[in-house]
Amino acid sequence: MIDNEGTVIFAMFMAIWATVFLELWKRQRATVVTNWDLYMWDEDEEELALELINNLQHEPRRYQHSYLRSTIVLILALLMIAVLIGIAHALVIYRVVATAFFTQSDFEFLREQANTVAVMTGAVLHYLSIITMTKVNRHVALFLCDLEKPRTFSQRENNFTIKFFIFQFFTNFSSLIYIAFFLGRINGHPGNYVRIAGKWRLEECHPSGCITDLFIQMAIIMMLKQTISNLVEFLVPWIGHKIRSRQKRPKKRNMVVGEEEEPEDPCKKQWLSNYQLSEVNIFSLFDEFLEMVIQYSFTTIFVAAFPLAPLLAFCNNLFEIRLDAIKMMRLRRRMVPRKANDIGIWLQVLEAIGILAVIGNGLVIAITSDFIPVQVYKYTYSPCMTKNSTAVDCLTGYINHSLSVFRIQDFEHHTKLAENQTDIIWDKITECRYRDYRNADDYSYTVQFWHVFAARLAFLILFEHVALCVKLIAAWYVPDVPQSVKNHVLDEKHSNLRKELRWVMPQKVPGVAVLRDSMVFSWRPG
Known part of the structure; x- marks a missing residue:
């Protein structure tokens, strides 16, 4: 259902969509900015103007750069990324141990679906680690920004955004990257498995392919993020607002007999209501931006493995746009x-995600899915090619072709078999099959393996170059700024220049020189 020819077309479409989306975003941004008269606005110029209005003797704070501070920040950032990757490795170890534990369970369902249950519980732990590390990443990014000592608030905000997003990217996608590109490819082969602590084998891919594990992981993470996170994001300020409203409600004073109750001042009532709202901080809108950018990453980078991501995000x-509106208008101060x-x-971050989407989807199709091995078999080793027969399906025999032979006598010496299975295995079964392209004699790679490897590499290069070229064409085809905005800015420049020149240029009287603003202007025919 997922791993087929349509996956390539859908991944290419999403790469084009990501580019068109950003171009349409830029066009909308240009229109809105023009309506607010901020198209040519310069933040640094306005900051300097305000400072000079307050103090004409003010000297601007100079830009500074310290290679020592930059080196320290780089080392600390790399250490933080290493910690985040280590957490992903811990999740891998959990899935390995959980698979072994579920295999020995008394419940038949857990024994039969041990790998799938381990992946699902690992996805839940991954979600919990995302929630925990988000708070840690925020404090670490702020600490690194303080070390850099940026000149302006906007520069500090940009530095913080880059660092926090990088940390969040590794927090969200380290485990997915392992499942997509490393799961089942670094665990050796029968007779020579890679084991953790010399005991537990690394986990294998799902029998239907590694892309199924990636599908399950992304489905659980996105569903949890879009349900639990949204509920918590809305319920926490709502509950806090209700509690403050009850605690700060003024008590009615005792009325004297015959005394009339003073009418309640509507302004005072509105002030009290506003005072009971939650305070806003510098991260109020930042968190909304970050949530959308992470969602945009999920819907583009690994969309080939989880085509339902755009639908779930939509x-x-x-619902979230309404919840955010209620939260901002009724639960928080202005x-x-x-x-x-x-x-x-954020715009540069979105453009970087668009490039990562092309690379990620190309790697998923070339490495994670079985699309390339199927095509290699279909056009090289299938009955349609070897027997020149079109009466049978060209994929007949693909499963057997993708399995290698392993001799039972070559089992590892420390492999323990149950007593009631030893006689059956050694007496009746002499060999078994496993997913790989290896020779039965020395377990070296076969010619088919190198054919598939070359096809994967060729497809990856071709897909990425075609997708990037299409992205560039789409970016050129859709202008960043609408023609109406360009013409409006052009008319404003023309009008402003005409007004300035009207005050400076004299009337065109032949042979007359006029002195204005300490400059001499003269005009003669010809």
């Missing part, structure tokens, strides 16, 4: 507006 946003003519560094 359904989630239909935000202090700040001028901006774009979304800042």
